[in-house]
Amino acid sequence: MKVFFVLLILAGLLPMSTWAQEEGAAMDDMVVTATMNEKALEEVPGSIEIVTAAEIEELGAVTVAEALEWSVGLVVTGESGRTQVPSIRGTGSKQSLMLIDGRRWANGYKDFIDINQLPVTMIERIEIVRGPGSALYGSDAIGGVVNIITRATPEEFTASVDARYGLNTYSEGDAYRASATVGSRAGKFGFLLSAALRDLEAWDITGELPDDRDDIGMTSMAGRLTYDLSPGHQLTAGFEYITHDRDGMRFIQNQERLREAADQRLNYHFNYNGQLGSGGRLVLGAYHSEHDNGIVLTPTGPETAEEDAEHSLDQVEARYSTALFDGHFVTFGGEFRQEAREDVSGSDEDLSNGSLFVQDEIQLTEPLYLALGARIDDHSEFGSHFTPRASVVYRLLENLRFKASYGEGFRAPSISELFVESLRRQGRDVYEPNDQLDPEKSRSYELGVEAEFGPASASVTLFRNDVDDLIVPVLYRTVPGPNPPQSTTRYYIYRNVDEARMEGVETEVSMALAGGFRLAGQLSWLDTENKETGAELTGQPDLKGGIKLAYKNSGLGLSANIRADYRGEMLRTVSETSATVSQVPGVTLWHLYLSQSVSDIISLYAGINNLFDKRQVDEGTLLTDPAFYYAGVRLTF
Numbered sequence: 001m002k003v004f005f006v007l008l009i010l011a012g013l014l015p016m017s018t019w020a021q022e023e024g025a026a027m028d029d030m031v032v033t034a035t036m037n038e039k040a041l042e043e044v045p046g047s048i049e050i051v052t053a054a055e056i057e058e059l060g061a062v063t064v065a066e067a068l069e070w071s072v073g074l075v076v077t078g079e080s081g082r083t084q085v086p087s088i089r090g091t092g093s094k095q096s097l098m099l100i101d102g103r104r105w106a107n108g109y110k111d112f113i114d115i116n117q118l119p120v121t122m123i124e125r126i127e128i129v130r131g132p133g134s135a136l137y138g139s140d141a142i143g144g145v146v147n148i149i150t151r152a153t154p155e156e157f158t159a160s161v162d163a164r165y166g167l168n169t170y171s172e173g174d175a176y177r178a179s180a181t182v183g184s185r186a187g188k189f190g191f192l193l194s195a196a197l198r199d200l201e202a203w204d205i206t207g208e209l210p211d212d213r214d215d216i217g218m219t220s221m222a223g224r225l226t227y228d229l230s231p232g233h234q235l236t237a238g239f240e241y242i243t244h245d246r247d248g249m250r251f252i253q254n255q256e257r258l259r260e261a262a263d264q265r266l267n268y269h270f271n272y273n274g275q276l277g278s279g280g281r282l283v284l285g286a287y288h289s290e291h292d293n294g295i296v297l298t299p300t301g302p303e304t305a306e307e308d309a310e311h312s313l314d315q316v317e318a319r320y321s322t323a324l325f326d327g328h329f330v331t332f333g334g335e336f337r338q339e340a341r342e343d344v345s346g347s348d349e350d351l352s353n354g355s356l357f358v359q360d361e362i363q364l365t366e367p368l369y370l371a372l373g374a375r376i377d378d379h380s381e382f383g384s385h386f387t388p389r390a391s392v393v394y395r396l397l398e399n400l401r402f403k404a405s406y407g408e409g410f411r412a413p414s415i416s417e418l419f420v421e422s423l424r425r426q427g428r429d430v431y432e433p434n435d436q437l438d439p440e441k442s443r444s445y446e447l448g449v450e451a452e453f454g455p456a457s458a459s460v461t462l463f464r465n466d467v468d469d470l471i472v473p474v475l476y477r478t479v480p481g482p483n484p485p486q487s488t489t490r491y492y493i494y495r496n497v498d499e500a501r502m503e504g505v506e507t508e509v510s511m512a513l514a515g516g517f518r519l520a521g522q523l524s525w526l527d528t529e530n531k532e533t534g535a536e537l538t539g540q541p542d543l544k545g546g547i548k549l550a551y552k553n554s555g556l557g558l559s560a561n562i563r564a565d566y567r568g569e570m571l572r573t574v575s576e577t578s579a580t581v582s583q584v585p586g587v588t589l590w591h592l593y594l595s596q597s598v599s600d601i602i603s604l605y606a607g608i609n610n611l612f613d614k615r616q617v618d619e620g621t622l623l624t625d626p627a628f629y630y631a632g633v634r635l636t637f
Contacts (some may be wrong), residue, residue, distance in 0.1 A: 001545040003253075006516055009623045012433065013123055015348040016288055019280075023300050023571070023613040024357070026609075029050055030126050031044055031048055031050060032102075032127070032147075032149070032392075033048070033102075033127040033129050033133075033145055033147040033439060034046055034048050034127075034129050034203070035135060035162045035331070035361060036102075036109050036319065036321070036331055036359070037281075037321055037329070037331060041631075042401060042450065042452075043624045044126050044393075045369070045371040045392070045405060046129060046130070046231065046307060046391055046403065046446065047129070047130040047391055047403075047446065047461050047463075047506065048073055048127060048128065048129050048130070049071055049127075049128040049130070050125050050126070050127055050128075051067055051068070051070075051071065051125060051126040052124075052324050053120075053123055054361075055070075056120050056126075057562055057595070058550065058593055058594050058595075059105050059593070060366060060591070060605075060630065061120055062120060062198065063116050063119060063120065064116075064118040064123075064126070064148065065084040065114065065115045065118075066120075067120055067123075067275065067277040068086055068097070068115070068146070068323060069565065070130075070522075070563070070565065071089060071128055071542075072128075072506050072508055072522045072524055073273065073504075073506045073526075074086050074087070074088050074096075074130075074132050074144075074621040075539075075540065075541065075544060075567075077093050077539050078346075079093055079110070079112050081110065081240045082214070082246065083110075083112040083113075083114035084114055084115055084116040085112050085113065085114070085115060086098070086115060086146055087143065087540070088130055088143035088144035088146075089130060089131075089143050089372070089463060089465060089504065089526070090502035090504070090526045090528045090537060090540040090555070091141075091142050091144075091442075091465060091467065091502060091537040092141030092143070092539075092565075094111065094112075094140065094414075095141075095409075095442075095467075096140070096141075096142075096144055096145070096146060097112050097120045097133060097139075097140040097141040097142065097144070097145045097146070097148065097439070098115065098146050098148075098614070099145060099148065099150060100147070100148040100150065100240070100267070100473060100621070101138075101147075101148070101150055101294075102147060102195060102200075102285075102288070103267070103269055103287045103289070103315070103601075104289065104313055104315060104337070105265075105289050105313070106264070106265075106289040106290050106291045106311040106415075107291065107311045107313075107339075107415075108291045109261075109263065109291075109293045109295075110422060111414045111417070112486070114263070115240055115336060116576060117218065117263065117265070118148070118242070118584070119179070119196045119198070119218070119242075120194045120221045121179045121181060121220065121222065122150045122151050122181065122192070122194045122224075123149070123150060123151070123255050124149045124151045124152070125149050125467075126146065126147070126149065127145075127146075127147045128144065128145075128146050129145040129146075129147070129148060129613065130144045130165055130461075130463070130506070131143075131144055131405060131444055131446050131463065132387075132389065132407040132408060132442060132444045133145040133390075133407075133409070134387040134407070134409040134410055135357065135359070135373040135374055135375050135387050135388060135389035135408070136168075136359065136373060136375065136389075138353065138375060138410075139353070139379075139403060139410060139411055139412040140379065140406055140411050140412075140555060141409055141410035141466065142410065142411055142440065142442045142444075143409075143456075144173060146322070149193060149220070149364070150238075150311065151181075151183075151224075152224075152226075153185065153190030153191055153224050153225075153226045154183045154184065154185065154192065155190075155467075156182070156184065156185065156578060157182075157637075158179070158182070158183050158184070158636075159181065159182040159183075159476075159636075160177045160180065160182075160634065160637065161178075161179070161180045161332075161634070161635040161637045162178065162180075162634045162635075163178045163365065163630070163632055163633055164178075164630055164632025164633075165630065165631065166628055166629055166630030166631070167483065167629060168627060168628045168629070169626050169628075169629070169630070170203065170624070170626060171479070171627070172201070172203035172205075173200060173201055173202070173213060173625075174200070174201045175198075175199070175202040175627055175628075175630065176197075176198070176199045176200075177196070177197070177198045177199075177632075178196065178197050179195065179196035179197070180194065180195055180196075181193070181194040182280050182489065184548050188227055188228040188229075189226070189227055190224075190225070190227075190228075191223070191224065191226070191534070192453075192538070193220075193222070193223045193224075194220075194221070194223070194457070195220065195221045196218075196219070196220045196249070196562065197218070198217070198218040198219075199214070199216070199217050199218075200213065200215070200216040200217075202214050202215045202247070202248055204249075205615070205626060206565075209249055209250060209251035209256060209442045210248060210249060210250045210251065211248040211249050211250075213248070213625070214247055214248030214259075215245075215246070215248065216246050217243075217245045218243065218245075219242070219243045219633060220240070220241065220242045220267075220304050221240075221241045221242075222236055222241070223239055223358070224237075224242045225238065226456035227273075227310065229559050229581045231248070231276060232275035233272075233273075233275065234273050235267070235270075235271070235272055236269075236270070236271040236273070237270050237271075238268040238269055239266070239267060239268040239269075240265070240268075240335070240511060241263050241267075242263075242264070242265040242266075243262070243265075244263040244264075244265075245260075245261070245262050246259075246263075247259070247261070247263045247350040247499075248471040249257060251572075252286050252301045253301060253428070254301065254607075257297045257298060257299060257301050258298040259286075259296075259297055260295070260297075260298070260362070261294070261295045262293070262294045262295075263291065263292070264291070264292045264293075265290070265291045265292075266288075266289070266290050267288065267289040267290075268287075268288055269285065269286065269288070270284075270285070270287075271284065271285045271378045272284040272285075272405050272630070275433065276322075278322060279322060280320055280321070280322030280323075281319050281322070282319075282323045283313075283318070283319050283320075284317070284318050284549055285317045285318075285319075285567070286315070286316045287313075287315045287316075287318065288312070288313070289314075290310065290312040290313070291311045291312075292310045292311075293307075293309060294307070294308045295308065303626065306408045307345040308343060308344045309342065309344075310343070311339070311340070311341050311415075312339070312340045313337065313338070313339050313340075313343075314337070314338050315335060315337040315338075316336055317334070317336075318333050318334065318335075318483060319331060319332065319333025319606050320333060323560040325369055325521060327362055327364065328360055328361070329362075330355065331358070331361075331384035332333065332356075332357060332358040333357060333361070334354070334356045334357070335355055336352070336353070336354045336355075337353045337354075338350060338351070338352045338353075339351055339352075339415060341354070341415045341416070341419075342417075342421075342555075347396070347419070347420065348485065349383055349415050349419040349420070350415070351379045351380045351412075351415060351418070352379075353377055353379050353380070354377070354378045354411070355375055355376060355377040355378070356430060356444060357374065357376075357565075358373065358375075359371065359372065359375065359382045359402050360372045360373075360424075364476070366395075367394055367395040367396070368392070368393075368394050368395075369394075370387075370391070370392050370393075370408075371389075371390070371391045372388075372390050373388070373389045373390075374387070374388045375387050377412075379411070379412055379439075381418060381435070381437075382413070382424045382438055383440060385410050386409070387407075387408045387410060388408055389405065389406070390405065390406050390407070391403070391404070391405035391406075391407075391408035392404050394444055396469045399417055399452045399453060400449070400450075401447070401449070401450045401451070402447070402470075403448045403449070403461075404445055404447045404448070405444075405445075405446045406444070406445055407439070407445055407448075408444070409442040409444065410439045410441050410442065411439060411440040411471075412439045413437040413438075413439065413471055414493070415428045415558060416433065417433060417434070417471055417494045418433055418434065418435045418437060419435060419436060420433055421433060423576045425546060428488065428490065429489075429490050429491075429492060430489060430490070431473050431493075433493075433494060434493055434494045434495060436628075437471055437494060437496060438469050439497050440467060440468070440469050440470055440471055441467070441469055442465055442466065442467045442468070443466045444463065444464065445462075445464045445468075446461060446462070446463045446467045447461070447462050448460060448461035448462065448466075451582070455511060455512030455513075456511040456512070457508075457511075458507075458508065458510075459506075459507065459508045459509075460505065460507050461505070461506045461507075462503075463503065463505075463506070463572075464501070464502070464503040465501070465502040466499075466501055467499065467500045467540070468519055469496040469498075469499075469501060470497070470498035470499065471494055471496060472494070472495065472498050473492035473493065473495075474492060474493055474495045475491070475492050476491060476492065477490070477491050480493070485533070493584065494544070495517055497533060498529055498531070498532050499531035500527065500528065500529065500531060500537060501528065501529045501531060502527070502537070502540075503526075503527055504524060504526040504527055505523045505525045506523075506525075507524075508520075508522045509522070516549075516551055516552050516553050517549065517550065517551050518531045518549075518550045518552075519547070519548070519550075520545065520547070520550070521545070521548070522545055523543065523544075523545035524543070524544045524545060525543055526540055526541070526542055526543075526544070527542070527627070528540050532585060535571075536571055537571070538570070538571040538572055538581055539571070539572060540570055541567045541568040541569065541570040541586070542569060542570065543566065543567075543586065544566065545565075546563060546564055546566060547564050548561055548562070548563035548564075549563070551563065553635075556596075557596060557597070557603075558594075559591060559595045560594045560595070561593050562590065562591070563564050563590070563591050564588055564589070564590050564591075565588070565589045565590075565591070566586065566587070566588045567587055568586040569583060569584060569585050570583075570587060570588045571583060571584070572584045584623065585616075586614070587616045587624060589609075589611075589614055589624065590610070590612055591607065591608065591609050591610070592607055592608045592611055593605070593606075593607040594606050600636075601636060602633065602634075603634040604631075604632075604633055605631070605632055605634065606629075606630065606632070607629075607630055608628070608629050608630075609623060609625070609627070609628040609630075610624060610626060610627045610628060613626050
């Protein structure tokens, strides 16, 4: 029935794009993540989505987690410590690579990069590449790559200020947010600076611990400085600094406790980008990223050194792209990366990875484009790993294209999985490391069609991922306490045991209507299986989609949209200790957004998230926030 439902929708979507058939339609969006070179979206091999700064505003998003909620084939999932991470095509939270301007971030608490801590202040766009990216980017890109592209330093003075306030339908969870950006150019120098403050008050609707939302405070700053050495040659330096505090009540080992978590993240980087006389382009980069977390429980509770740890990542890279022979555009390069972790126990672990990669983009004939890529990584713990990828784009008509690809991916075990003991489930589960782990490996296939007809566009993509040697915690010992089962301690060790399959269909459609209206819709169907047990994977909805009706009148300075997000039923892990899961029903959330320009400088906006206050509770856990109302003002100079 699920397959029939998806095919029925596809049958309806594709003809829709022909209703307003018009010659000469073109797409001028440019992307860099899929090939590491700037390329028109319709020519890019594979499946890619762009979330622009304007779309982020229309979503009312203030963090990257909120900006990705609408994305095709991507689910934002909650992990340990209430972190939020992306999962692409059902591959899981550790198999999707997060980048900022092509740079990696150091891992955070328990190996996760919490995208709920990343503000959208300086974002120009977010590029989402669905499908394995290990042939270019190495480890962690099994499901795909999410690359946050920040704004370039402006040619003229520009500044903006944004302030907003909101609260939920129960007059709780007050939320304040303010941000500012300023940039300019003086001769060969250009700069861009931004800062943002965010404060959210805790609320609790279910009346059960833990609190439904913690008290949250966040401060962020970012900057870019560029210097033009000569025409076509530029130096760039930049930084990002984020502090994130989260305080909330928990029930840990049969006692109410206040959990206070403080995170601090610092990144800085230096780049050279030069157009050489031969027509080639050389990029050199050096990056540093660090994350420090500290957690305090009151009254004092079970802790490990992981609750007070610092992660760091250092990387240098170089790549060169040039036209070579007739119809070939070649990119080759290499990088060296070192990751380290320290904690209060005196533990000091590190691992390193060196790699070389090459990509050949071949225009075989006018309508036929082929991209071949391969990368070899040499890891300090498990040795060498080779990952290839091949993609083809065939332009049947000017506005009709077929795309197909095969690629392999891998994820190297993290420092925590290799060396660090951690506590989960309120201290009742002990996760022990294993320094004999092998990397996870994947094989992925994809076939799609894209078309534009005047003001309408549509796409359909079929995909399959097979993942081997999944790293999972395996129960090997149980120690009863004085009051079992609540006080029972279970011991797990990480091992390569599971194999999984993820396959599905992704569809997108968009159409400009009369009177300034635009209708857009997307739907993803996903079928997953743990090959060891035959069971469905947890945390991955079978259907995810949405529809949006937007209106824009430039003359009146008015824009608005109403959208519905649907997340289908899925299995959710209730207790890993007893291997029990629950069936979570699907839910549809409606959202509104309205913006009005008062002058060339001032814009007012307001919105409602979860318009009908749809609550989804499973096993005492609130899975959806209540209706949230917000309003703000934006000044642009």
